[in-house]
Structure formats: C-alpha cells, structure tokens
Amino acid sequence: MGDRRPTMRDVAAAAGVSLKTVSRVVNGESFVRPDTAERVRDAIARLGFQRNDLARTLRGGGRTRSIGLIIEDVANPFYSQIARGVEDVARAGGRLVISGSSDEDPARELLLIRSLCERRVDGLLIVPSQTGDPRRRAELIAGTPAVFLDRPADDPAADTVLIDNLGGARTAVDHLLAHGHRRIACLVDLPEIFTARQRHQGYLEALAAHGVQADPALVRTGRHDVRGAGHAMTELLALPDPPTAVFAGNNLLTVGALRAIGAAGTRTALVGFDDVELADLLATPVTVIAHEPADMGRQAAELLEGRIRGDTGPPARILLPTRLVARGSGEIPPG
Amino acid sequence: MGDRRPTMRDVAAAAGVSLKTVSRVVNGESFVRPDTAERVRDAIARLGFQRNDLARTLRGGGRTRSIGLIIEDVANPFYSQIARGVEDVARAGGRLVISGSSDEDPARELLLIRSLCERRVDGLLIVPSQTGDPRRRAELIAGTPAVFLDRPADDPAADTVLIDNLGGARTAVDHLLAHGHRRIACLVDLPEIFTARQRHQGYLEALAAHGVQADPALVRTGRHDVRGAGHAMTELLALPDPPTAVFAGNNLLTVGALRAIGAAGTRTALVGFDDVELADLLATPVTVIAHEPADMGRQAAELLEGRIRGDTGPPARILLPTRLVARGSGEIPPG
DNA sequence: TTGAAAGCGCTAACAT
DNA sequence: ATGTTAGCGCTTTCAA
DSSP states (O other): OOOOOOOHHHHHHHHTSOHHHHHHHHTTOSOOOHHHHHHHHHHHHHHTOOOOHHHHHHHHTOOOSEEEEEESOTTSHHHHHHHHHHHHHHHHTTOEEEEEEOTTOHHHHHHHHHHHHHTTOSEEEEOOOSSSOHHHHHHHHTTSOEEEESSOOSOTTSEEEEEOHHHHHHHHHHHHHHTTOOSEEEEOOOTTSHHHHHHHHHHHHHHHHTTOOOOGGGEEOOOOSHHHHHHHHHHHHTSSSOOSEEEEOSHHHHHHHHHHHHHHTOOOEEEEESOOTTGGGBSSOOEEEEOOHHHHHHHHHHHHHHHHTTOOOSOOEEEEOOEEEOOSGGGOOOO | OOOOOOOHHHHHHHHTSOHHHHHHHHTTOSOOOHHHHHHHHHHHHHHTOOOOHHHHHHHHTOOOSEEEEEESOTTSHHHHHHHHHHHHHHHHTTOEEEEEEOTTOHHHHHHHHHHHHHTTOSEEEEOOOSSSOHHHHHHHHTTSOEEEESSOOSOTTSEEEEEOHHHHHHHHHHHHHHTTOOSEEEEOOOTTSHHHHHHHHHHHHHHHHTTOOOOGGGEEOOOOSHHHHHHHHHHHHTSSSOOSEEEEOSHHHHHHHHHHHHHHTOOOEEEEESOOTTGGGBSSOOEEEEOOHHHHHHHHHHHHHHHHTTOOOOOOEEEEOOEEEOOSGGGOOOO
C-alpha cells in the first residue's frame, strides 16, 4: 500500500492528455473539448484523484480560504456560540474555521497564533488572553488581518467587538438596588480580564450612583470557574452579615453561585451576566443580563471578511448591547 | 503596501547567507555557527519572517498537522464538548482542528469532507449525517484516515465510537417503570438518525420486558429541536389519557419537554438522554442518562491518531457506557 | 483547443 | 559549517 496519492500528472497520463488539460477540467476552465473533458473526468474518478489544495494555494499565491479562531474554551457555551456565529459567516465567504482553545494561557495563545499564521490563514479572530505580552502577540500577528472579540487588544488600530460590560453590570446592580437590596455581593473573574474589570467597575458605579457604600468584604474577584464561584458564594453566605443579593459576573460564576445558594438554602437574589440554558426553568428562574454571543462572532467575522477583502477604513469598535431579562431571581426582596 | 511576505530567500539575502542556512536556523538544525545563526535570527526578526507552512508541507510530502472534525452544530453543548475532547488529543499530537457544522445536511457534509481532504488534513473525525448516500461519502474520504463518532457509517471497516444508546434508553424506561409508570411517552429525533432509532428501540424493549403494551399515541419521533419537542410534549399532555412520564431522547428534546411540562403545570415524570447544565438546580431536578461527550471526542481522536501513525489493526468499535443520574424528575410517581 | 516551461516557498540530498 | 541543486503538485505564462 505504499502508493502515494494520484497527482494531476497521473491523471494526465491515464487520460492521455497533458497536465494542463487536467488542470483546466478540474478548475472548470473553458477551451476543453467535451470528449476530452469526459476522458479526464473518467481518469479522475478511476484514480480517485483529489486536487492538492496546498500546492494550489502555494502556486496561486492566493488565499488558504481559512480563518483562525482563538477562544478560551470551545466547551464553554459562551464561546461555542461565538464559534457558530463565526462559522456561519466564514462559510458564506467560502472559508473554513480552524479553532483553538487558549485556556487563558498566553503561551498557548502565542503558539496558536504562530501556528495559524504559518499556515497562512486568511485572517485571525482572537479573544485575547490578558496575562501575556501584547507586543509579542502583535509581532506574530503582523501581516495577517485580525479582529479581536470580547476583549480589546492593547492595539488601538485593531478592529474590536465588545459587549457593553459596563452598562450591563450597572443595569444588573441597579435592578437589585431598585428591589431594595443594599448588601449586594459581586463575583467576578480574574482581574486581568478586561470583562471582569469592567463588570466589577459597573457594579461599583451602580452602588455609588445610588449612594450605597460598597463593602469590600462582599466582593470576590479572581473566580474563574464554577467551583471557585461556588466556594466564594458559600463563604459570602456564611458571613455574619451576609449579602441579600449577588451579581455574578459570567455564565460559569452564575452557575457556581446558584449551586451555593441552593446548597445553603437561602433566599438570596441573583442577577447573572450572560444568559444560561434552562435559566427559565430553575426553581427560581434566573434573572440575567443577556446578549448574543453568536452575533458577536458574526460581527467580528464580518469585520474580518472586510479586511481580508482589502477594506482599509479606520479601526472599527463595535459595542454590542445587553438587555436585562427578569425571570425571578433578581426580583427576590431582601430577606 | 504592495510588499509580499518575506521568504527565506529574502532573509538569506538580508543576512548574507544561503537559503539553506536560513532553513537550518529556522528548523533548529545543528551545524550552524552561533554567530551566523545570530545574524539570521536578526534578519528574521527585522523582516518579520514567518515560515510558510504550506510550502514546507508540500515539499516534505508530509503531514499538515491538522485534523478535520465534522459535527452537526458546534453551538450544541453535546458537540462542543466532543470538540473539546478532540482538541485536547489533537493538541497533544501537535495538530490543529478544523471543525465544521454539517447541520445534518448531507450536501453540506460532502462539501466539508471534500474541502478538508483537498487541504490534506491528516485525518477526519465525522459524526455522519444520515440522509445522504454513504457511498459518495466513502469515495471522498478514501485515502484519508477517518473515525466516526456517535453514529456508525455504513462502512464495517471504519473505526467507530458510539454511546450505549440501547442500554441507556432501556435503563431510563426501566427506571420509570420501576417507579410505577405505565403510560410513558417517548420523544425522539429524526428516524433517519441512528441514535434516535436505538433510543426508540430501547424504549420499546424496556416496555416489552415489563409486559407493558406500547401505546403508539405516546411516541413522537422526528423532533429535532427544542421547539419541536415542546410542541409534541404539549400535545401529549393534552391527550384524553395523557402520559404520566416521558423519556426524552436527547439534550434538546429534554429541554423542550421540560418547558412544555412547566407550562402545562403537570407533575409529569421525565428521564432525559444526555446530561444538561443546571439539571440539578431545576424546580424538579432532572434525572438523566449521563455519559461523557468529551471522552467520546478523546477516544475517537486517539483512534484517529493511531491510524495516522500507521496502526493497521482491525476496525475498532468502542461503545461508551451511560449511567443513570437520579435527581428527582425520574422519581415522580404516576399522578 | 492543447501543451511545454517556469516557478510558488520550502526541504532533502548531495556537494564543498 | 555552509552552499547548490532538484523537486513537492499545482497554476501561470506563453507557445503551438
């Protein structure tokens, strides 16, 4: 079975024509007599020939018709929805998506970027990790069109699609304040992460706007997964003067907080950032700050598509809206 | 801006060495004087050179260090968990994952396969759509190692990783029967889909084993999304003699059924196939037939990795176990 | 309507 | 320790 894949040469030999004629048939070019084309197609089918796209792209100097997508974790619904939005746009543009999970590890991110650039993807869509050196990243990307999602790169010249984190967080906390809460806890992700900082800030701003003194004991930052959030929430509920409400800074933290509240059996109000599946069916349906991750993916991919096609306009900064979806958990009154 | 990307040639010229020396430095080969290597590295940095992987692979006759993954929909948690498992194994093998959603459309699937094969992915991981012509698919795949997930291809020579659908479904319905139910509804996906057929069959077998006469009016097949399942469930609950329990054939159908039951306000028992996020926190926590999608992805990817490396053993057929997770909804007694 | 020759950017094999 | 040559499989250019 040491037989290599058939090439156009092989097909040409089998069909008794020149290599160029095979190329014409494969690419649907004109100026081939129907019966010649037929013979070539026969040979292609007989040999099981499949054009080698690497060679084609190399010689054509053209596009690879692929884009790279770097997110934190495909298994997280937030990112997998983004990926789907991206794929839909990429498909329309005739491109495939090569996606990779950085796991928030800057080294892993750089590796992915390098790999993707060396493969000459037509463009890059990146949720930038925030602990690495932005300059190293920029160096690697240089020469490949790139759009950033969910978090800004340091680069002011880069196209970026963000969610209105500040506004969303403020809305969440406003809502809890409006329902009479004063001791409102805040659960957020690693402080390096832009969205976490913004949501934390939105929380503080909402309190300040209502003249409520923020209690640092009620803020837990640096929670990056369901378990971490659960532990933090359990601690908060065990406080001598526990919070009557909590703002959970993302989908994972919302799940963690819900588990902890359920385990503690308290009637703690909650508003979460990001919508979560089945939120409407919980014992107490979950009030959230909702937005459209797939739409973020689509918009970013469309921006990228434009750049790939040569758009040379000023950098775009898209801010996607959020909306409060009141379902019950955010409307629980203070104990 | 008409400047093309720098090549090894350009680097060689800039460093005053030959192309081959640049190649040696880039590939970390030995037999380069440290100071020469230094000069080359300088030139690389100055020009922003990045090796063209297409050319490298073409010449080396080697692997593209990528694998293709074709699933139904990345946004569905079941598939995104698979994707993550696949990615982890691919990463360990130094490969990237190019993934595409077929949306259960055979034409789209063929397009993806062709595209991926022409790009010379090292291997293919496929959740085969089941409405197309298996022979056309097999023809396209020929020459590229492939492993099938979640559903068998027609091809008995193909490596396949499946879930124990039959056993899982039987366990689910056994459980409901054991809790005293006799009128048990069944919600399953399109009958073309292997897993739907198996789960339907498991349902029937469990009833038969308990000597319970199956009522065709309680079976709704061909439900492929949350809404479809919701409508079907609403209809079932409106029956003159409604079911007291339901077996939901996958994660989406479980969600739809839960919504309908919630809306109808009945105390209908439910066991779902696939675990769902937050199932434990629902008003009535959801009993499910759980399994590990990520593990399915990993095992399939490992099988593929082996084939890529030349394993020539007989076709593998892996059957992954399920387990019943009793959380409440499956233990509701008949009304 | 068809074909021959050159070359995309790189690595393998062979000099030196 | 460094360079030269050939060629991966295709498309492009030019000739017939």
